[in-house]
Amino acid sequence: MPEDRQPGNPGAVGELSESELLSRIFPRLDMEGRHGSAVVLGPGDDAAIIASPDGRTVISIDTQVQDQDFRLLWPNGYRTTGYDVGWKAAAQNLSDINAMGATATSMVVSLTLPPETPVSWVEDLADGLTAGIRELGAVDCSVAGGDLGRGREISVSVAVLGTLSGGDAVLRSGARPGDVLAFAGTVGRAAAGLALLESDRDVTTINPEQRALLDVQCRPLPPLSAGPAARLAGATAMLDVSDGLVRDGARLASASGVVLDLDPQELKRLAECLAPASDFLGTDPLVWVLGGGEDHGLLATFPPDIQLPPVFTAIGSVQALGTNESPGVKISGHTADTGGWDHFAD
Structure with missing residues (x-):
């Protein structure tokens, strides 16, 4: 020794x-x-x-x-x-x-x-x-x-x-035109936290609101009650948002053969809590909402005639593919081109 x-x-x-x-x-x-x-x-x-x-x-x-x-x-x-x-x-x-x-x-x-x-x-x-x-x-x-x-x-x-304790798993492939697109958990906060970590702004100078965003990147808070609740409520499709709302949403859309249309007002609401970092770093918070992963929230679709579980909030709708249209994600009818995290490309 x-x-x-x-x-x-x-x-x-x-x-x-x-x-x-x-x-x-x-x-x-x-x-x-x-x-x-x-x-x-x-x-x-x-x-x-x-x-x-x-x-x-x-x-x-x-x-x-x-x-x-x-x-x-x-x-x-x-x-x-x-x-x-x-x-x-x-x-x-x-x-x-x-x-x-x-x-x-x-x-x-x-x-x-x-x-x-x-x-x-x-x-x-x-x-x-x-x-x-x-x-x-x-x-x-x-x-x-x-x-x-x-x-x-x-x-x-x-x-x-x-x-699963009875019942069937909720897959990515079950979304149907007319379904409600809903989200549980947080989105964009981990990306804001990552931006703070990667910045040259000394960690000792950030305020408590900025530190809270940094903490979501280091210690995510996935809503673990939401998955079983969505299954029991009749969710038609669901996935973990780990690589970004647009990138992961496109995966769900592709698996289901549909278009997901995001509500810009809901996106704006999701971005509001990111102001402590966006103002500090001069970044558009919608970039984090649309492209940031690692919050590990849930994106799910539900039939329009059922009540959403309390942990979910409607953020858009599921639409049928138009003529010569490919599955993907739109914002109020316009293609969403913000990407997300790719382990091999980024």
Whole structure:
């Protein structure tokens, strides 16, 4: 043992064996003594065992990679904590299950870590992951296991499983002409927060309203009650808005063979709360509303004769394709050309 290493307080993960590091992570994931009802067998064997009472399992996976999905140090001076990355790993994966109208039951987590990564940062990540699951309301979900590896940058992959508990999943392909287009959650706030992070405006100089937008980028707040509520209410199509309202809306429109027409007054209303960042940075807030992702709100369509669940607000309509028209997104009848996030093009 190096002379400067304290047995109870190692500085970096490279100073620990895999089992020593896991012994620090597991208690923070509440994996000792607590599991969701779906976890039959947690960590300790070669694989976990998850119950599937519904007979169907909804599954999704997502990855965050250092310097692609987050920076440890942003241009404005903000330092990404392990808690931020853990929370976001929980949020973005829980949102995908939510978008199917399902409820999350369990997660498995794979961590790739450079040896110089501080142990405290990894412990913080585990705390953030647990807090995200609990505070976002995924009460039936817990971490069932995972994997550790060594690499040149931090990478966090989470696979989450869920159940529909009867009924059918809500797909992207069910929107019909005449349906109401509705949204739950926030949109544009994470993009405004990202713009603040990428700016040269020192993080210590921003006001509480600007900091709240920055926090949505680092710790998203997907409306996890909205997905099952939409399914029970009769939603015809739904998806998680992670890459931008226009880009993701176009995906739903393409899958359903329709046009989504956004209400400009509703877009203006959604942009109003972004003024603390838009005025500060001199940016049109509609750019963030239309092109910003990572709030992880839900875009859904509903038959016109039903009452929307309380968490949803109507923001437009679904229209049939015109002659020689392709599926897509419009604003009051005009093509919306603001894009969104593309992992390979941006």
